[in-house]
Amino acid sequence: MTSEHTTSDEPDYRALLESVHGIVWRADARTFQTTFVSKEAEEILGYPLSAWTRVPGFWAAHIHPDDRETALAFTARETRERRRHDFEYRMIAADGRSVWLRNIVTVISKDGEPAELVGVTVDITARKQAEFEADDLRRELARVARASTLGEMAATLAHELNQPLGAIVSNAETAERLLTRKDAAARAELGSILGDIRRDGQRAGDIIHRIHAFLQRETVAHGRLDVGPLIDGVLRTMSSLLTSRKVTWSLDVAPSLPPVTGDAVQLQEVLANLVRNAVEAMADSRPSERTLIIRAAQRDTKRVELSVVDNGPGIRAAIMPRLFEPFATTKQGGIGMGLAISRRIVQAHGGGIRAENNPSGGATVSFTIPLYDLVGTTTP
Amino acid sequence: MTEQLPIVRVVDDDPSFLRAVSRRLQVEGFDVETFESVDAFLSSRNREAPGCLVLDVRMPQTSGLELQDEVARSAEPLPIVFLTAYGDVPTSVRAMKKGAVDFLTKPVDGETLVQAVRQALIRDRQAREARRQLRDVRRRYESLTARQREVFALVVRGLLNKQVADELGTTERTIKAHRAAVMAKMRAQSAADLVRAAERLAER
Numbered sequence: 353m354t355s356e357h358t359t360s361d362e363p364d365y366r367a368l369l370e371s372v373h374g375i376v377w378r379a380d381a382r383t384f385q386t387t388f389v390s391k392e393a394e395e396i397l398g399y400p401l402s403a404w405t406r407v408p409g410f411w412a413a414h415i416h417p418d419d420r421e422t423a424l425a426f427t428a429r430e431t432r433e434r435r436r437h438d439f440e441y442r443m444i445a446a447d448g449r450s451v452w453l454r455n456i457v458t459v460i461s462k463d464g465e466p467a468e469l470v471g472v473t474v475d476i477t478a479r480k481q482a483e484f485e486a487d488d489l490r491r492e493l494a495r496v497a498r499a500s501t502l503g504e505m506a507a508t509l510a511h512e513l514n515q516p517l518g519a520i521v522s523n524a525e526t527a528e529r530l531l532t533r534k535d536a537a538a539r540a541e542l543g544s545i546l547g548d549i550r551r552d553g554q555r556a557g558d559i560i561h562r563i564h565a566f567l568q569r570e571t572v573a574h575g576r577l578d579v580g581p582l583i584d585g586v587l588r589t590m591s592s593l594l595t596s597r598k599v600t601w602s603l604d605v606a607p608s609l610p611p612v613t614g615d616a617v618q619l620q621e622v623l624a625n626l627v628r629n630a631v632e633a634m635a636d637s638r639p640s641e642r643t644l645i646i647r648a649a650q651r652d653t654k655r656v657e658l659s660v661v662d663n664g665p666g667i668r669a670a671i672m673p674r675l676f677e678p679f680a681t682t683k684q685g686g687i688g689m690g691l692a693i694s695r696r697i698v699q700a701h702g703g704g705i706r707a708e709n710n711p712s713g714g715a716t717v718s719f720t721i722p723l724y725d726l727v728g729t730t731t732p
Numbered sequence: 733m734t735e736q737l738p739i740v741r742v743v744d745d746d747p748s749f750l751r752a753v754s755r756r757l758q759v760e761g762f763d764v765e766t767f768e769s770v771d772a773f774l775s776s777r778n779r780e781a782p783g784c785l786v787l788d789v790r791m792p793q794t795s796g797l798e799l800q801d802e803v804a805r806s807a808e809p810l811p812i813v814f815l816t817a818y819g820d821v822p823t824s825v826r827a828m829k830k831g832a833v834d835f836l837t838k839p840v841d842g843e844t845l846v847q848a849v850r851q852a853l854i855r856d857r858q859a860r861e862a863r864r865q866l867r868d869v870r871r872r873y874e875s876l877t878a879r880q881r882e883v884f885a886l887v888v889r890g891l892l893n894k895q896v897a898d899e900l901g902t903t904e905r906t907i908k909a910h911r912a913a914v915m916a917k918m919r920a921q922s923a924a925d926l927v928r929a930a931e932r933l934a935e936r
Contacts, residue, residue, distance in 0.1 A: 406755040515746050518839035522752035524844040529759045545755065548748055555748075635793060 376471040377404075379411070381431050381459060381466040384424070386411050396453075398446030416442035416450055416473050427457070432461045440476065452480040456631045480672065512559045516552035523549050559682055576611050576724045579648045585616070586623045587646075590631075591633050598639040606646040610657050610726040614701045619721065622697050622705075625690040626660040626717045633664030633715065651720055655703065659718035666709040675707055694719070738853045741776075743767045743799070744815070745791040749838075753786065753815075756842050757849060770794035770802075780845035780859060784833070784852035786845070789816040789823060799822065800830055801820040808860065813854040815840060869929045872918050880917070883910040887923060888930040 369376050369390045376390040380688045386404040394401055397414070404410050415423050419441040430437035437457050442450045457471035530538045530545070583605065585592075594601055627644065634642040638677075643663045651657035667675060676695040698705045698719045705719040740762045744750045747768060754764045765781075767773040768894040771794060773785075784804065787796040796814060803809050814835045815826050824835040876884060879900075886896045897907045907916060920926045 511817040514838040515749055518815075518817075519749040519752035521839040522749075522756040522842060522845075526752070526755040526759045541755070548751060552748055552752075614747070 372472070373474075377471055377473065379469045379471075382470050383409070384412055384427065384469070385409065387468075390723040393473075396445070396473075397443060397451060414443050416444055418442070427455075427469075430457070430467065430529050431459050434461055434466050440480075444460060451475060452477040509559070513556055516559075517554040519552045520556075523552075574613050575616065577614055577616055577721075578611050579609050579658070579721075580605060582616060582619060582622065583646055583648065583658075586620050586627060589620075590624060590627050593628065593631055594644070597635065597642065599631050599634065599644050601644040601646065601725040604645055604649075605648040609648060609656055612721040613724045614721055618697045619701070622719060623658060623660070625694045626719075629690060629717070630660050630662035630664065630715075633662050635664075637664055647718075653723075655720040655722055657718050657720045659716050661710065661714065661716045663714040666713060667707055667715045672707070676705065691717075736782050738856065739763045739765050739781060740786060740849055740853075741765050741767060741773060741779075741783060741810070742786040743770060743773050743791070743796070744788040745769060746788075749788075753845070756845065757786075760842075760846050762849060770796070770799045773799070774802065775881075780806055782808075782853075782856055783810060784849060784856055785812045786849065787812050787814055789814055789827070795840075797827060800827060800832065804830065808863070811855045811859070813845070813848045813852050815845075821846070821906055866932055866935070869932050873929070873933055875917050876914060880910055880914050882925065883907060884914050884930070887911060887914070888927050924932045 370392075372390065372392065375393040376387055376388075377393070379386045383406060389401055389404040391401065393399070393404060399410075399414070407413075412420065412424060423439065423441040425632040426437070426439055436459065438455065440452065440454050442452055447452050452475070454474045454476045455471055456474070457469050459466050460468040460470060462468075495698060507705045527542055527545045527549075530542050583603065587601075623646075627646070630644050631642075634644075641663055645659075645661040647657075647659040647661060649657055676691045691707075695705050698721075703720040705717070706718045707715060709715050740757055742750060742753050742764060743766075744753065744758070745768055750768065752764045755764045757764045765776070766777065770791060773779065785799075789796040796812075800812055803812065811830075811831075811833045812827075813833050814824070815838055816823070816835065817838050827835050833852040836844060836848060870906060873881070873884075882900060883896060886899055892897065893904050893907045893911060896911075897904045900907070914920075915926070918926060918929055920929060
């Protein structure tokens with residue numbers, strides 16, 4: 353282009369500047385004093401254009417107090433580095449409104465030093481408002497979700513607790529009636545009633561403890577554990593259930609498994625949960641088909657994996673994705689906490705838990721526990 | 733009368749709750765049998781003997797509501813008192829519509845339970861008595877000959893012997909004899925007794 357062209361185009365540039373939907377400006381790179389500002393500035397912020405260029409430090413003075421320091425520091429740094437930059441901040445308009453702006457700035461250098469800033473400033477108030485509303489909505493949804501989980505938790509708790517509480521109330525009423533009798537039979541009955549009341553009280557406490565443990569993530573006692581005795585302990589406590597439900601069980605424990613790290617009580621609770629689930633899953637199967645396998649094997653150099661394999665109907669695809677979430681029960685009367693608590697315990701141990709349906713029918717739930725010498729303690 | 737004593741059957745999957753309710757009812761003087769599952773109850777002997785059911789709504793495998801349907805199909809349906817851990821309105825409405833005596837929420841107070849059980853036993857006794865009478869009337873009616881049934885039908889419509897005779901194309905004397913036989917077989921003292929028997933037969 354020739355200079356002649358440039359001269360004749362000059363008025364068009366001005367018209368172009370004025371038609372841009374944004375403030376076009378120039379400023380001193382050292383003081384940030386505005387040296388030119390397009391008409392749009394008056395439209396957006398309401399101050400006369402002359403104020404921008406004539407009042408020293410006008411731009412900086414009208415940045416929203418909460419954003420001023422950050423905006424100035426950012427501009428200063430970017431200018432020093434002679435980088436093109438882009439940032440969002442608020443200014444206070446002539447009528448007192450906060451206006452959200454986006455500055456897109458080019459640093460013009462002279463002799464290797466920043467000399468001038470040229471930029472466009474766009475009003476982004478509407479977009480910001482939409483973002484804030486979306487945030488509010490998200491926060492509200494999260495709050496509702498939390499509250500409904502609590503509500504659900506309360507309903508489940510009420511249901512679980514009413515069973516022992518109902519028994520306690522009935523037993524106490526009977527005991528009151530029996531107290532008026534003096535015979536030996538009544539005394540014996542009173543003894544067994546009190547035993548039941550005590551056990552139901554403990555049961556109610558256990559339910560609360562379980563929920564508490566779930567909400568309060570317990571600390572894990574890192575001890576050296578042998579997998580064999582761990583499984584034996586669970587089988588001992590579960591043997592009456594296995595017998596009464598006519599479940600045939602077998603062990604598949606790899607020889608000379610290395611010791612693992614963890615809390616015996618908690619890990620036994622996990623294994624017991626899985627066994628109980630497996631037994632309940634097979635409730636509708638023919639007794640001859642109720643088979644359960646407890647498997648233990650070294651998964652890799654760091655972990656041992658324990659699995660409970662059942663021969664029931666398997667896990668429905670629909671429930672699979674939320675199987676380990678609280679209240680994801682399919683059992684009538686179930687609290688839906690077993691697998692959620694199990695997962696929490698396993699994760700607190702640094703392991704993982706997963707469930708899958710077996711190709712030959714039934715389901716397998718497995719969890720891993722880290723080996724003992726991996727926690728930095730030396731094996732004796 | 734050699735009437736069997738009624739038995740209150742309690743079905744709940746929670747053994748401790750089962751013991752507690754059973755004790756509470758026994759101390760009140762009821763005969764109680766307990767079952768830990770619906771299936772255990774269904775496979776029990778004399779499950780149609782007089783009495784009533786106290787039933788937990790939520791149980792693994794077969795629920796109390798399913799048992800209600802099963803019981804309704806039996807020859808001697810036992811009245812049911814439902815117990816539930818929390819009052820769920822649609823479920824209770826459904827249970828009551830299908831004839832449950834009561835729908836109580838745990839923890840239920842003993843007095844309320846005892847009242848409900850009493851009411852259930854009264855209902856059972858009355859229903860059994862009504863069913864027994866119906867069976868008797870049916871058996872008697874079935875013992876009538878074809879001719880006697882025709883006479884029976886016309887007599888209960890209020891026709892006089894003469895009119896019955898005309899209707900059936902026979903003599904008043906013959907009808908008199910038939911009528912006497914019908915009265916004897918139906919164990920009726922009067923025409924009014926016959927009308928009542930006819931009404932009962934028409935009920936179902």
